[in-house]
Amino acid sequence: LTVSTALRDMMRADETAAILLVELERLGPPARPVTIPTEAQVVELLTLLNAPVEDIPDVVEARPLIADDPEVVWLLERHVNFLDHYTGVVGGVPRFVEIPPQIGPLSRFFYLYVYMCAFPNVRKYHASLGIPDDVSLEILSDLGRNMRVNQKRTGSSGLAAPWWCMLHFRGVIYQFGRIQFERAILGEAMAESINAAGFQANPTDQTLSLHIPDFMGPFPPVAIDASIARAKEFFAKYIPEQPTEFGVCYSWLLDDQMPDHLSADSNIIRFHNRFHLINQWDRNDSGAALFLWGLSTIPAKPREGASTLERAIIAHHASGGHWGGGSGWTRL
Numbered sequence: 001l002t003v004s005t006a007l008r009d010m011m012r013a014d015e016t017a018a019i020l021l022v023e024l025e026r027l028g029p030p031a032r033p034v035t036i037p038t039e040a041q042v043v044e045l046l047t048l049l050n051a052p053v054e055d056i057p058d059v060v061e062a063r064p065l066i067a068d069d070p071e072v073v074w075l076l077e078r079h080v081n082f083l084d085h086y087t088g089v090v091g092g093v094p095r096f097v098e099i100p101p102q103i104g105p106l107s108r109f110f111y112l113y114v115y116m117c118a119f120p121n122v123r124k125y126h127a128s129l130g131i132p133d134d135v136s137l138e139i140l141s142d143l144g145r146n147m148r149v150n151q152k153r154t155g156s157s158g159l160a161a162p163w164w165c166m167l168h169f170r171g172v173i174y175q176f177g178r179i180q181f182e183r184a185i186l187g188e189a190m191a192e193s194i195n196a197a198g199f200q201a202n203p204t205d206q207t208l209s210l211h212i213p214d215f216m217g218p219f220p221p222v223a224i225d226a227s228i229a230r231a232k233e234f235f236a237k238y239i240p241e242q243p244t245e246f247g248v249c250y251s252w253l254l255d256d257q258m259p260d261h262l263s264a265d266s267n268i269i270r271f272h273n274r275f276h277l278i279n280q281w282d283r284n285d286s287g288a289a290l291f292l293w294g295l296s297t298i299p300a301k302p303r304e305g306a307s308t309l310e311r312a313i314i315a316h317h318a319s320g321g322h323w324g325g326g327s328g329w330t331r332l
């Protein structure tokens, strides 16, 4: 079985992947030529996008797996065209699927090549809106940060959660310092809660979904306020159709048990206090385990020198409790 046949079989067998495959086929070949970067260009581009230097040789080495296999190139071109097609489109876009590790190194590097090939297109999109270069590169360099996240989670080079960067390379997420702002749809539950609080909102309204990138240290309220101020100014100027009155957040940080375990002056609790929580989800421990330690389960004991948060999460879990996450809205 060739790698590309195994990959195609995997996509047909998996429900989400099958939907994506149909869509990739429907959209057809790329409207603009797709150029796979040369080895030198891979190094240059990944350096620009904040990739861990030590991971770059692995990405270069994986190039022939993609470039020399016509079926993989076929798939790559369709993924790039898909991103191009859905650029600037808010909500309701099918997700890329994780390629299982059994497929081999392609599972770690395929999407890096997709995003590198999509780079010129999203840069043109940003430029067409007049978005300054530094703003464009600030968000696109989250690709390199997600290679660091992959190291944290798997101990190897590659890209974690490959569907995540679809937002970046479709031009629907921007970062201003500590916070990223994703253009999103409000939805029924959020709109209902906002209306109940006496404001006006429709489920189909656009909103900004807040994300907190890893590896950037603490997120004190002043940093968040500064991010919000920059975001409001940015959207008013470059994407004026984007409303900025309300922001939403879906996060493990918004588990409503947090205030019972952290002090009121911690940044996480002060972040909490900005939101009207509307929903709590499954307490399966996965969010805390993944975002704190890059693990799938919460460790039994804190390591030497563990922080207050780590100790609190572990203590609650060790005494039979569980952690989930929540969602809420705030006025920006």
Ligand SMILES: CC(C)(COP(=O)(O)OP(=O)(O)OC[C@H]1O[C@@H](n2cnc3c(N)ncnc32)[C@H](O)[C@@H]1OP(=O)(O)O)[C@@H](O)C(=O)NCCC(=O)NCCS
Pocket: 211, 212, 213, 214, 215, 216, 217, 218, 219, 220, 250, 251, 252, 253, 262, 265, 266, 267, 268, 269, 291, 292, 306, 307, 308, 309, 310
């Ligand atoms: C969200 C985040 C910025 C909060 O950090 P913070 O501003 O330091 O938060 P707090 O002030 O509430 O921290 C309280 C305590 O927990 C510790 N802590 C916070 N985040 C921690 C983390 N990711 N790992 C270990 N300890 C952490 C702090 O060091 C502090 O400990 P101390 O009192 O012993 O010094 C940080 O956890 C982070 O970067 N997380 C990764 C990204 C993430 O989870 N994003 C959300 C995805 S949905």
